[in-house]
Amino acid sequence: MRLRLTPRDTTYFDLFTTLAGHVVTGVGLLAELLGADKAGREEIAARFVEAEHDADGVAHDITKRLNQTFVTPFDRDDIYGLANALDDVIDAMEEACDLIVLYRIEQLPSRVSEVVQVLQRCAELTHEAMPRLRTMEELSEYWMEIHRLENQADRLHRKLLAQLFDDTTDAITLIKLKEIVDVLEDACDGFERVATLVETIALKES
């Protein structure tokens, strides 16, 4: 329990909630893209680039505020780390969208949409957790659930890899699909890094 010299700066909580909102938007676009035809995909990927720019703006606001204020609601490094970790999740999802368009993928394995469903659940939980950083209450359910979802995504990812190598006879197609599937796994890992940071922040405050 540390002394606070000033009232907590609430804006950080608002900025993190906004940033996590862009994560929810992003994963929604990714899910939409999976169901679209090739023409639709390009348009959705373009919308993702816009969402990514908006998120970059919010992350930049957090960094700027951080570098210009003395009193922060929790450790500067953790604020900086949390903004970057949320940004990394968005970047990974944007890369997945972009690769699906760039590689002109005809058909993704059906398990990919299961992975995206896990990502959607992670995004919603993360978005709901951000305002709770203010009181540090009811956060343990959030990070435990994210760890459970990440384990589930990991098992799905390994099944997906095994299936890809079983079903794909063309090596070039395999290279494309494997890269997309690996990038989606990076996005899942990114949600876990966000949750671990939140856990670290909460433990310091307890």
Add this chain to the structure above:
Amino acid sequence: MRLRLTPRDTTYFDLFTTLAGHVVTGVGLLAELLGADKAGREEIAARFVEAEHDADGVAHDITKRLNQTFVTPFDRDDIYGLANALDDVIDAMEEACDLIVLYRIEQLPSRVSEVVQVLQRCAELTHEAMPRLRTMEELSEYWMEIHRLENQADRLHRKLLAQLFDDTTDAITLIKLKEIVDVLEDACDGFERVATLVETIALKES
């Protein structure tokens, strides 16, 4: 030379030694798996998952302790970094085991066991060095030897890659073997990150 307000907290040294012990167990399982037939491999990979869970528990104990104590034997960031770096080594080795099983590899190139021998030597040296963090003595031999071993592993890795591309005509087999070989190189790099952190900690204390 900084003032110490309380006696050093010895438990961190014990926890790091225990964690490095799990690294030694892990590399032993990896070596065992290389020599096993397909049925044996699955069972060994399952035992590695258990070793990894044990290691996760120790890393979590370190983080928790870190977040609840004011006085630490060296910088909090370095303690956190060291626990994470040891954990990353175990994760990389577990991934290698898992991929060998998942990809149903028939025959690994013979140089792979040379790489694993280097990993074993790194694990033993790391395990022996952890208790010496208490006195900060005789650590320079450790980190110099790890840098030497990492250079050796790097040369082995590049020879392995050249050999893989020379000997493998099937692209899909090549993708599988290359991923395994690259993950083993990640494990070697991980030992070097651990040694660099130890060097940083020791220099600060000198």
Add this chain to the structure above:
Amino acid sequence: MRLRLTPRDTTYFDLFTTLAGHVVTGVGLLAELLGADKAGREEIAARFVEAEHDADGVAHDITKRLNQTFVTPFDRDDIYGLANALDDVIDAMEEACDLIVLYRIEQLPSRVSEVVQVLQRCAELTHEAMPRLRTMEELSEYWMEIHRLENQADRLHRKLLAQLFDDTTDAITLIKLKEIVDVLEDACDGFERVATLVETIALKES
């Protein structure tokens, strides 16, 4: 604006300028290697290894100085991060040179030299910016230009990937070329991380 207890330690600025000078040397060697025949490439890659060792020496000097002094011209973590980020750029470029030799690449796609031109511009700008850390003046032009160049490199990279998958029918050749192209993109990202760190440092001082 923080109080300074002693005059700024100028040696850090000199060391960063020297380190960035090695980055300029490295990218020059990479450009030279692209234009060389196979025999010439090996000799140039060997010279890159020497440049990398020199750079490692400078980075190590920075770390050592950092761990033995109390007063630093800006945050210790930022000094350490900047040295590492510059080192990572050199490592990525060395890896690209090494892979071109190791994989005995006959013909790189022509756009690769466009990417290397962007890397050269990034290296020069970074080298010119390092001495300006002393006064923190005229740095915003530098980081804005790096962000612009990184965006340009990113678009080039995606075009290169699309072209590789269109033009390459042999999967094993594709694996080799894709790895080289991805490592060059890592080098570009590395320059952006350097610029982001410089921005962070400058904002704290403003």
